[in-house]
Structures are given as structure tokens and as C-alpha cells.
Amino acid sequence: MVRIVDIAKRVNRSITTVSRALNGYEDVSPETRQLIIDTAEEMGYTPNSIAQLLQRKQTMTIGLVLPTFSPRFSDPYFSELLAGIGNKAAELGYDLLVSTRPPGEEEMDYYKKLSAGGRVDGFIVIRTRTNDARIRLLVDRKFPFVAFGRSAYDPESSFVDEDGHLGMQLIAEHLSSLGHKRIACITSNRDFTFTHHRLNGLLDGLAKAGLEIEPGSILEGDLTQKSGYELGSELLERKQRPTAIAAFNDLMAFGVMSAAQERGLSVGKDISVTGFDGIPMGEYSHPPLTTVSQPIYKIGAMTCEMLVKALQSDSPAKEHILLQPSLIVRQSTGAASPG
Amino acid sequence: MVRIVDIAKRVNRSITTVSRALNGYEDVSPETRQLIIDTAEEMGYTPNSIAQLLQRKQTMTIGLVLPTFSPRFSDPYFSELLAGIGNKAAELGYDLLVSTRPPGEEEMDYYKKLSAGGRVDGFIVIRTRTNDARIRLLVDRKFPFVAFGRSAYDPESSFVDEDGHLGMQLIAEHLSSLGHKRIACITSNRDFTFTHHRLNGLLDGLAKAGLEIEPGSILEGDLTQKSGYELGSELLERKQRPTAIAAFNDLMAFGVMSAAQERGLSVGKDISVTGFDGIPMGEYSHPPLTTVSQPIYKIGAMTCEMLVKALQSDSPAKEHILLQPSLIVRQSTGAASPG
DNA sequence: ATAGTAAACCAAAACGTTTTGGATGTCAAG
DNA sequence: CTTGACATCCAAAACGTTTTGGTTTACTAT
Structure with a gap:
């Protein structure tokens, strides 16, 4: 693996300068910058994300725990929601850490581990429950999240929901x-x-x-x-x-x-x-x-966007979006037959 | 956030000892260990995963890039596959880094970023393509992966597939x-x-x-x-x-x-x-x-298991599993009508 | 007394990056 | 000749862990 230090040695500069050149700081001369960029390219350098995350204290990662009620769950609804979240996340430069847990203790432990462990910057909580332990946990810890669905526990926290x-x-x-x-x-x-x-x-x-x-x-x-x-x-x-x-x-x-x-x-x-x-x-x-x-796809995208917005603002406002659904009349309904 | 050093100060031990106590090493006296564990619990300590990953040089994370052909993709097949992979990953202590990209340049860049950046330990590649650029990349880089589906490019690499x-x-x-x-x-x-x-x-x-x-x-x-x-x-x-x-x-x-x-x-x-x-x-x-x-669910689970096995062995053998499907006759077929 | 052993502990290095807080050299203005 | 401004660079600290390679102490066997 090529590291910053390898580039630094090759171009006879400090690792500071290499880092700054690659990150677009102004205090690097144009020639040096070009040399460093070329050398990095040539050596096939890709930054070690983990080290970056540790230093930046931002993971650029969103946590998403799918509640799998039955182990074998087959629902087109979910793949579409995931596509909506995933595509928006990709667009905004975020990764998605996805896991599946049946609701219960294990699920909560996982939320605890991810939130306290600095593994994700925020969560998307889906399919909210009446007294949602997940939301209770996240609100208590003041950990950022956006829910798809309202919750009785904390009506204030941000959500996207359909009416x-x-x-x-x-x-x-x-x-x-x-x-x-x-x-x-x-x-x-x-x-x-x-x-x-x-x-x-x-x-x-x-x-x-x-x-x-x-x-x-x-x-x-x-x-x-x-x-x-x-x-x-x-x-x-x-x-x-x-x-x-x-x-x-x-x-x-x-x-x-x-x-x-x-x-x-x-x-x-x-x-x-x-x-x-x-x-x-x-x-x-x-x-x-x-x-x-x-609009499931859109809901996924909006939820993701709302979360990222909150993550990137220092005084995030709570947002509540309630989408108006529309009736689609097709042929599975008709006039009541007498009797 | 509570860090190891906070615990160390509180119990008057070095951070080495705290770390070793929490990780079950033998060279810690039973009393000290108990004290440390209790204190950690009491202070609400959760290790910073990112720091752990950096040090251990293992991310315990599997990469999975869903190829979204149309942005809005709604397929029960995928949610079930994901459940199979996700549940097995959870069982084995792995996380899943999921992203969605339409096949093409961006998709490949993402594979490059994740593989070189030390962000994931291996990939699960799904829906293999005839001349699969993803597989070419991973084979070239000698990066661990298991495919769901065979590939013409490298028939040797590990896969699970249905016949x-x-x-x-x-x-x-x-x-x-x-x-x-x-x-x-x-x-x-x-x-x-x-x-x-x-x-x-x-x-x-x-x-x-x-x-x-x-x-x-x-x-x-x-x-x-x-x-x-x-x-x-x-x-x-x-x-x-x-x-x-x-x-x-x-x-x-x-x-x-x-x-x-x-x-x-x-x-x-x-x-x-x-x-x-x-x-x-x-x-x-x-x-x-x-x-x-x-058996889509099972295929997901097997693929994941095979990858983890490869990740944990130092001389991983290539494995090839071809599952025998079975015909399920229901009522959508019947004798040919004349004419 | 002395050497050897085992138990308990720990300082420092390491992982790979970014950031802080300068240092150095050059040049123009006074 | 001095001062200040500016451009360019960098050593070291920091992020929070784990691991390496010890040291210290107490005890046992000679």
C-alpha cells in the first residue's frame, strides 16, 4: 500500500506538504503541488479512509438498521426505499452502513455500539414504532437521526412521513x-x-x-x-x-x-x-x-437529504415533512354488487 | 465521550492495562480487571471503532454495491438477498457497507476507493456480468471477494451460483x-x-x-x-x-x-x-x-459466510458452489391447448 | 544469599492521516 | 540596512486504540 510518507520521500517534501497539496491548501507552490499530484497518481495512492475518519472525527457514514421481522423478508418496498436512500447518499458523498436485526435487545445494542463508537455520523430510523426504543436511545444520547415515520415518544424530532x-x-x-x-x-x-x-x-x-x-x-x-x-x-x-x-x-x-x-x-x-x-x-x-x-423512492431520498443537512449544519433545526399521498384508482375496485 | 484514558485516570492504572483488561488478556489481576470493567460500565464507555479499526488494520466490514439499473428499483429478490447477507454478517460480527451505483465509471471508482482506502475487508459482488470490470479490478488488486454468480473473466475466483x-x-x-x-x-x-x-x-x-x-x-x-x-x-x-x-x-x-x-x-x-x-x-x-x-436467502447467507471464511484464513482456498435449483409446479402451467 | 520464575503492570511505538503553530527565505518598501 | 509582508515549507501534536517489549515485585528453589 502506498502511504503519504512514501510520496513524501519520493518528492523530498514533508508529509505535511504532501497532505496539504492533495487537500488543496493554498500554501503549496504550484510546481510542488503538480509534482505531488502526479507522483501520487503514478504511485497509485489512495488515502486510507480509516485514518482520515479518525482524524477528521467525521465518518461520512449513515447508519441504517433494517428491522427484519422474519429472517426471510421479501418486500419490494424495502429495496425501493433503500435505492432512494442509497442514491441520495452517494450523491452527497456519504456511505451507508447497513445492518439487519430483528427488533429487540440485539438491535438496541447495535444502535449503542454504532452511535457511541463513532462509526456513523447519524441514523435513518425506519418503520417507527409506537414507543420506539430506538428513538428514545438516540434522543437521550443527542445523536443525530431522521426517522421515516412519526413517533409518539418525541414528536419534535425530525421525520419524513406520509399522511x-x-x-x-x-x-x-x-x-x-x-x-x-x-x-x-x-x-x-x-x-x-x-x-x-x-x-x-x-x-x-x-x-x-x-x-x-x-x-x-x-x-x-x-x-x-x-x-x-x-x-x-x-x-x-x-x-x-x-x-x-x-x-x-x-x-x-x-x-x-x-x-x-x-x-x-x-x-x-x-x-x-x-x-x-x-x-x-x-x-x-x-x-x-x-x-x-x-412516493417511497422520494421518501428515502428526502430522509437522507434531511439527515445530511442536519449533520452539516451546526445548529440543526428539526424538520417535519408530511407527504400527501394520492389515490390511484385502477380496476381492483368497482361498484358494490348487491347482496 | 468517555475514552480509555478517562478510565485509566479514574482507576489509577495505565491505558495499557485498561485496554488489556477489557480485551481479556491474562496479565491483569482479577481484582483490577473487575474494577476496570465495572468502571467502564459505570462511565458508559464504548470503544471508538474507528481507532480500533485503524490499529487492527481490519475493518470487520464487507462492501456491497447494489447495481441500480433504473434509479427506482423495486425488487423483492434484492431485499431477500440483502436479508440473507445481512443476517449472516451480523451473526459473524461483520458490518455491511452498502452503496448503490449504476454500472459504469462511478461504480468502478467507488470500488477503487473502498478497496484501496482500507474501508472494507472484502466485497460481495452480485449479478455478475459477462466481462465483469468489477471482478477484473478486484482480481488485479488481489482484493478478497466472493461473487454471487460466475464470471467469464476469472472462472477461478470464489463464487456461489445457482445452476x-x-x-x-x-x-x-x-x-x-x-x-x-x-x-x-x-x-x-x-x-x-x-x-x-x-x-x-x-x-x-x-x-x-x-x-x-x-x-x-x-x-x-x-x-x-x-x-x-x-x-x-x-x-x-x-x-x-x-x-x-x-x-x-x-x-x-x-x-x-x-x-x-x-x-x-x-x-x-x-x-x-x-x-x-x-x-x-x-x-x-x-x-x-x-x-x-x-434459495435466495440462503445464497446470500452462503456468499457472506464464504467471504468471511476467506478473510479469516491466511491462505484462502477458492471455493465454487453451484446450487441445484428445483422445479416448483403450480397452477400457472397446464397441458397445451390445441391450436 | 542468589538465581529463577511468575504475576502484574506500563511507557512508548504504531496505525495513517490532518492540523497547529511556527520557521525560513525572498522581496519590496521605507 | 531594516522592517514587514508574503510565499513556501515543515516538525510535532493530535485522533483513540492495540501491541511490543519491557520493568518491577514477590515468591520459590537452590
Whole structure:
């Protein structure tokens, strides 16, 4: 490995001068600078990042811990979010330290290790939970972070979030305007803050139309297509089956559609199904999915940008961005069939 | 921030002794060790990782650069691969430095920076390309890496791969045994090595049954559901439409199914569709997808494990693992309909 | 008493960089 | 000839660890 000292010896200058020449300081003569740059290039010098980080006390690295609920987790939503964060980070010159931990003790230990160990400059916390231990930890330690999702623990801290309440309200309006009365929904885990926003939005929206969901028709899924399929099947087997099923994400909606089609039902006619997220697949499913579009890629990019901005300002202001989702009506919903 | 020197002062020992006590060396008296450990705990000491890395000259970090072809990339396959890699890395005490770059110059510069900068101990290279500049670079620099996928450039270097040739052969046999004669396929980009394995497997398998695909029925997709939908539509509009369409991944197969259903065709009866990968969604699509199962999660874990093993041995042997995929027959395929 | 051994400890070097706080030499202005 | 300004350079400290190569002390065996 070529080090600064090797270059210094070769050009007969001090390591100070070499360092300064390479870093664009003014107190190096043009000839020396050129000589040093050429020599560095010729010798194939690349600075040792670790040494730089230690000295600069800035890692130019963002921490991202993916909560893997089941070990095998397969979700297009995440790859898109990651692409949004990753591309923006690359653009801003930051690296991403990614790890996967199931929520719990280990996860918290990892946050502690990374934050105290000077390994990352800040975190992006995703999928916020109602009483989020991660956020509690970071707020206590005054460690920089931006969350994707709001948190009850500290409403002040910076976040980017979609307005799930509004999104589900749009779904409710859409379904009620189509004449649906017997509506069921498949929620996500109540630990997630977004679950509450979406559920309240749905209920509020229906209430406006004078409708309500009976408690037995609110089932809790786990955001996988499998759980959508299973819970959808259960709903469809009921003697009085719902005319519309609102799933809390697109993946579960796909599962519900399969369950319906397996029973010979035509989705969009015999039964309406809605999703949430607006992943690209929904456009090409059969039938195309009525859903609420949440710009996941953009959210990733914005979250990352907000964090970097906070890291680079000395008196970072808290920012709160609530994105307005929009309803995308496709063919998986239609007028309520009588009976 | 609490540093070793702070602890040393408090307990009246040298920093050497504190360091050695915390790292479990034998030449520290039991009482001193306990005192130091307690004090460290009490003061909330966490070692500065960067300083450790600089000294140990090992980063305990694996580099992973996701090639993002389109900025917005949404693929359940990747999140599962990442989970496999990430969980195994966590288990083995490694971190993951993840970045996203579109293939090209920038991507290569990033590989250079990370490898020469001592930022990572090794790389996991995914989605190998026919003449893979990344592999060329790493081999030239003798930098440790394990690839997911083979590479023509250096067949010797370590890899984990699925036997795409065999996998597609299984598809070919399955389709021919169902009596299909007019078969089309939607491939992936020819830059990927796996595309060639799969295509050759398909053609070889069909040849065994005395069948072939006319060149016009081999279309190139980009692995997204959208492209499956569009190319599928094109194939289905032909006057002589194929009775079976083999897509080179599951996502494109879903797109083909939508295109077929949109035209009132019953998938599995009027037309057979196959995928490749075996993502969980295929089990709950409508109809469930006949595909080749590739244990993506396991592949991620194995790749990671192989790399760590190589990093920890001083004379790492090259390893080559070719996983045998298995055919999963579901309802998206059926006997060829006459005509 | 003396040599040898083991236990407990530690000063200093090392990792590779950036930054601090000058030092040196040249030249123009007074 | 002196002073100040400026351009160019650099020794040493600093970042926070781990490791090297010891030293000191107490005890055991001769």
C-alpha cells in the first residue's frame, strides 16, 4: 500500500506538504503541488479512509438498521426505499452502513455500539414504532437521526412521513362512493405508528359517510402476501362476506386478490380490493390495483437529504415533512354488487 | 465521550492495562480487571471503532454495491438477498457497507476507493456480468471477494451460483411434457452471465425433446413486471400466439400473467407461464406460479459466510458452489391447448 | 544469599492521516 | 540596512486504540 510518507520521500517534501497539496491548501507552490499530484497518481495512492475518519472525527457514514421481522423478508418496498436512500447518499458523498436485526435487545445494542463508537455520523430510523426504543436511545444520547415515520415518544424530532390518515380516508371515500357498506380491512402490526394513522383514517373516512367496520372485520396481518392471502380467505369464507377489503399495504392486497380469484370471484366486480403504498407491481397486476401512492423512492431520498443537512449544519433545526399521498384508482375496485 | 484514558485516570492504572483488561488478556489481576470493567460500565464507555479499526488494520466490514439499473428499483429478490447477507454478517460480527451505483465509471471508482482506502475487508459482488470490470479490478488488486454468480473473466475466483442451466432445463422438460410446442421466452439482459446459462438451459432442454424456439420468440426484458407485461402483450397479440411463455424471473412472469388475463385468457389453461427465482409472492399469486426455486436467502447467507471464511484464513482456498435449483409446479402451467 | 520464575503492570511505538503553530527565505518598501 | 509582508515549507501534536517489549515485585528453589 502506498502511504503519504512514501510520496513524501519520493518528492523530498514533508508529509505535511504532501497532505496539504492533495487537500488543496493554498500554501503549496504550484510546481510542488503538480509534482505531488502526479507522483501520487503514478504511485497509485489512495488515502486510507480509516485514518482520515479518525482524524477528521467525521465518518461520512449513515447508519441504517433494517428491522427484519422474519429472517426471510421479501418486500419490494424495502429495496425501493433503500435505492432512494442509497442514491441520495452517494450523491452527497456519504456511505451507508447497513445492518439487519430483528427488533429487540440485539438491535438496541447495535444502535449503542454504532452511535457511541463513532462509526456513523447519524441514523435513518425506519418503520417507527409506537414507543420506539430506538428513538428514545438516540434522543437521550443527542445523536443525530431522521426517522421515516412519526413517533409518539418525541414528536419534535425530525421525520419524513406520509399522511396515512389522509391516504386511508381517500380509500374510505372511494369505497363508500362506490356504494360499499360491508367493508373489512387487514391491518398491519399495531406496534407500527403508521398502522394507527391508517386505521384511524379509514374509520374516520367511513364515519363521514355514516359507515363503520364491525370489530370482527378488522384483522391484523403482517404485511406479507401470504398473510393477505390467509386473512383474505378467512374473510371470504364468511357467510356474510364483505364487498370490499382494504389491505394496509399492496402486498397483502395481492394476497387478498389471489384468495378471491381462487374462489372464482372477479376482483373489481364481485369484490373490491385496495392496497396501500403504490409499488410498481400494482400497475401490472391482474387486475391493476387501486391503491394509495406513497412516493417511497422520494421518501428515502428526502430522509437522507434531511439527515445530511442536519449533520452539516451546526445548529440543526428539526424538520417535519408530511407527504400527501394520492389515490390511484385502477380496476381492483368497482361498484358494490348487491347482496 | 468517555475514552480509555478517562478510565485509566479514574482507576489509577495505565491505558495499557485498561485496554488489556477489557480485551481479556491474562496479565491483569482479577481484582483490577473487575474494577476496570465495572468502571467502564459505570462511565458508559464504548470503544471508538474507528481507532480500533485503524490499529487492527481490519475493518470487520464487507462492501456491497447494489447495481441500480433504473434509479427506482423495486425488487423483492434484492431485499431477500440483502436479508440473507445481512443476517449472516451480523451473526459473524461483520458490518455491511452498502452503496448503490449504476454500472459504469462511478461504480468502478467507488470500488477503487473502498478497496484501496482500507474501508472494507472484502466485497460481495452480485449479478455478475459477462466481462465483469468489477471482478477484473478486484482480481488485479488481489482484493478478497466472493461473487454471487460466475464470471467469464476469472472462472477461478470464489463464487456461489445457482445452476441456471439445469433450472431452465427443468422448465423445458416440464413444458414439453405438457405438450407445448410453440414456446416463447422473455430473457434478461445479455450482460448478465445468468442470462446465458438460463437461455442455453432452456434451448438445450427443448432440443432434447426435439423442440426449438424460433429467434423471433426470444424477447429481451429487463426483469421488471412492467417489461413482462409489455413483452407478454406483444407475444399474445401475434396471430400465432405461443402456448407457453417462459420468463427469466418471477416478476416478469407476473407481468405476462396480467397481460394474458387482461385478454381474457386463463393462465394455466389457455396459456402456460413460468417464472424463475421462487420468490414468496409466487405462492400466492393467481394462479400460483410454476417456477424454479432458487434459495435466495440462503445464497446470500452462503456468499457472506464464504467471504468471511476467506478473510479469516491466511491462505484462502477458492471455493465454487453451484446450487441445484428445483422445479416448483403450480397452477400457472397446464397441458397445451390445441391450436 | 542468589538465581529463577511468575504475576502484574506500563511507557512508548504504531496505525495513517490532518492540523497547529511556527520557521525560513525572498522581496519590496521605507 | 531594516522592517514587514508574503510565499513556501515543515516538525510535532493530535485522533483513540492495540501491541511490543519491557520493568518491577514477590515468591520459590537452590
